[in-house]
Amino acid sequence: MGGFVLRTTDVPKGERFDWWVDLVTRDLAPTHITTEHRDDFRATATALALGPVTVSTLSFPTLQSWRTSRLIRLSDPELWELAYVTRGLMGIEQARSRAQLQAGDLLLYDTSRPFESRVTVDGRITILHLPKTAVPLADRSMRDLLSRPLPAHDSSALLAGFLQGLASGSWSGWEAEQIGTAAVHLTSAFLTGLADREGLLPPETRHTVLLYRVKAFIQAHLSDPDLSPPVVAEAHSISVRYLHHLFRQEKQTISAFIRQRRLERCQTDLTAPGLATRPVGAIGARWGFTDEAVFSRAFKTTYGVPPGEYRRRASLGTGRTVT
Numbered sequence: 001m002g003g004f005v006l007r008t009t010d011v012p013k014g015e016r017f018d019w020w021v022d023l024v025t026r027d028l029a030p031t032h033i034t035t036e037h038r039d040d041f042r043a044t045a046t047a048l049a050l051g052p053v054t055v056s057t058l059s060f061p062t063l064q065s066w067r068t069s070r071l072i073r074l075s076d077p078e079l080w081e082l083a084y085v086t087r088g089l090m091g092i093e094q095a096r097s098r099a100q101l102q103a104g105d106l107l108l109y110d111t112s113r114p115f116e117s118r119v120t121v122d123g124r125i126t127i128l129h130l131p132k133t134a135v136p137l138a139d140r141s142m143r144d145l146l147s148r149p150l151p152a153h154d155s156s157a158l159l160a161g162f163l164q165g166l167a168s169g170s171w172s173g174w175e176a177e178q179i180g181t182a183a184v185h186l187t188s189a190f191l192t193g194l195a196d197r198e199g200l201l202p203p204e205t206r207h208t209v210l211l212y213r214v215k216a217f218i219q220a221h222l223s224d225p226d227l228s229p230p231v232v233a234e235a236h237s238i239s240v241r242y243l244h245h246l247f248r249q250e251k252q253t254i255s256a257f258i259r260q261r262r263l264e265r266c267q268t269d270l271t272a273p274g275l276a277t278r279p280v281g282a283i284g285a286r287w288g289f290t291d292e293a294v295f296s297r298a299f300k301t302t303y304g305v306p307p308g309e310y311r312r313r314a315s316l317g318t319g320r321t322v323t
Helices: 015-028 069-074 139-144 154-167 171-199 204-220 227-234 240-248 253-270 280-287 294-305 307-316
Strands: 002-008 032-034 044-050 053-060 063-067 079-087 090-094 097-101 106-112 117-118 123-131
Touching: 015 044, 044 171, 053 171, 069 204, 079 154, 079 204, 090 106, 097 253, 106 139, 106 154, 117 307, 123 154, 139 171, 154 171, 171 204, 204 227, 204 253, 227 240, 227 253, 240 253, 253 280, 253 294, 253 307, 280 294, 294 307
Parallel strands: none
Antiparallel strands: 002 044, 032 063, 044 053, 053 123, 063 117, 079 106, 079 123, 090 097, 090 117
16 A cells, blocks of 8 residues: 655755645645745645545645646646545635635535635645546536535535544555545545535436445445345335336346445455455355355356355465456
8 A cells, every 4th residue: 555654844944845835736736835834834744545546634734725727737636635624724715616614524626626725723634535537427516516515414424434534544455445445435425415415416417326326335235135126225215116227227237236246345355365264154244145155156157266266276376267
């Protein structure tokens, strides 16, 4: 897992602020920054690479920053930035929207649009850098969510806690990849659900967004052996018939989708060094296969060999037989 922890106190006083600006410009996005603490700028930055996403935590004194159209033309990573404020007071303006945020607020902003922000009390912010290609929403649907405190409800509290956990954790490369993928699903489900509730989705995208939310729900509940089409339909207030209709264009039944996702999780666990001593049946049960024989047959049908043989070949580095 790639990552770093940097402190301005590790460099001489007179160089700290310029060093910080260079760090933000190089590793986040080019931004103009000014501060009253230039002579002794005390700040820290951490970054964790988690598969498809990166999580940064920044602590810094009062400052002002702005990203202009010129800087965007020079470099744009094309990210949705989801920020969780854990300390301080922050004002931001983007896309004709202005917000004042405090500890506990979630905020979304866009690296592809100019913005201006000011932190008036020593700040600490955790930012999830989410590639735009990972979110199944057009820019026009996201526009009204920019630069304002996102509504507080159960899913936002879950997401805030998740971001805090990401920032403070330490994982192996395998764990980081899985956690990053989970971050994409959770955040995308949160944003699409919010856009849907606020009527920001054009009619032609509602079908796509609902399907995405259903898939995210399935991914989050794969370990539940009772996960089934009726359970999924009830969780989304739709009929089982309409749920099957959603998956018709996928050329795959919802039951097949659930089974495939479970098998993929089992495949990953079978090659994870930290799970090498866990029985094959326990790995299947972990992802909803309550019958070991059913799990073994399904795995062999998909990957060409039984799960135990698959694990043995992977440990010997002999390659994988996949059908």
